[in-house]
Amino acid sequence: xxxxxxxxxxxxxxxxxxxxxxxxxxxxxxxxxxxxxxxxxxxxxxxxxxxxxxxxxxxxxxxxxxxxxxxxxxxxxxxxxxxxxxxxxxxxxxxxxxxxxxxxxxxxxxxxxxxxxxxxxxxxxxxxxxxxxxxxxxxxxxxxxxxxxxxxxxxxxxxxxxxxxxxxxxxxxxxxxxxxxxxxxxxxxxxxxxxxxxxxxxxxxxxxxxxxxxxxxxxxxxxxxxxxxxxxxxxxxxxxxxxxxxxxxxxx
Numbered sequence: 001x002x003x004x005x006x007x008x009x010x011x012x013x014x015x016x017x018x019x020x021x022x023x024x025x026x027x028x029x030x031x032x033x034x035x036x037x038x039x040x041x042x043x044x045x046x047x048x049x050x051x052x053x054x055x056x057x058x059x060x061x062x063x064x065x066x067x068x069x070x071x072x073x074x075x076x077x078x079x080x081x082x083x084x085x086x087x088x089x090x091x092x093x094x095x096x097x098x099x100x101x102x103x104x105x106x107x108x109x110x111x112x113x114x115x116x117x118x119x120x121x122x123x124x125x126x127x128x129x130x131x132x133x134x135x136x137x138x139x140x141x142x143x144x145x146x147x148x149x150x151x152x153x154x155x156x157x158x159x160x161x162x163x164x165x166x167x168x169x170x171x172x173x174x175x176x177x178x179x180x181x182x183x184x185x186x187x188x189x190x191x192x193x194x195x196x197x198x199x200x201x202x203x204x205x206x207x208x209x210x211x212x213x214x215x216x217x218x219x220x221x222x223x224x225x226x227x228x229x230x231x232x233x234x235x236x237x238x239x240x241x242x243x244x245x246x247x248x249x250x251x252x
Contacts, residue, residue: 021164091139
């Protein structure tokens with residue numbers, strides 16, 4: 001079990017990863033803790049700069065039909081959604097039109113119960129669920145992503161669907177969080193630990209600006225491909241009490 005060191009509170013609260021929308025992304029390896037997730041809860045603080053591709057991929061595991069899960073910003077509807085590429089029909093719950101706001105920080109959460117029913121997914125901006133959904137296509141068939149590496153910022157297999165913007169405090173659980181847990185995790189990233197399989201503060205890259213450290217306890221560390229650390233003005237609510245592997249923790 002690893003532990004984390006406490007950094008300077010002022011510096012760490014003002015850092016995020018910057019994705020250029022061209023060829024920047026991070027990868028994480030295939031591991032039992034992140035393979036074939038569903039049910040799941042995903043969340044992150046996101047500041048999109050531009051829509052440079054049809055899909056600005058925030059989190060990806062897999063490659064295509066029958067093998068993939070995508071959590072993305074959607075250019076055509078200026079929205080946010082999940083796509084699970086089942087072998088017959090893709091599951092596609094998408095949030096309301098024009099919900100994505102360029103140039104400002106918003107907190108995004110997606111929950112999915114793991115079924116093929118689109119109503120099994122819920123999408124939240126700043127802890128408020130989308131009032132309507134623009135796409136509610138149910139899935140059909142099978143899906144497995146166990147043999148694929150994962151990615152953030154683009155699909156690693158071909159670097160497609162590039163996200164252009166900043167992202168911080170990305171968290172993933174292998175269960176659907178309650179409403180109270182969603183709010184807690186938004187304001188105190190890393191503090192809701194049951195089922196947590198990924199937590200990247202995204203405020204620091206390790207040796208040679210390459211390693212993205214996972215604080216979930218599962219060591220799903222990532223690798224940066226061109227992504228840089230960016231000094232920004234994150235919302236004050238992202239100053240968090242990180243509870244790293246092994247307990248203890250530090251406030252910043």
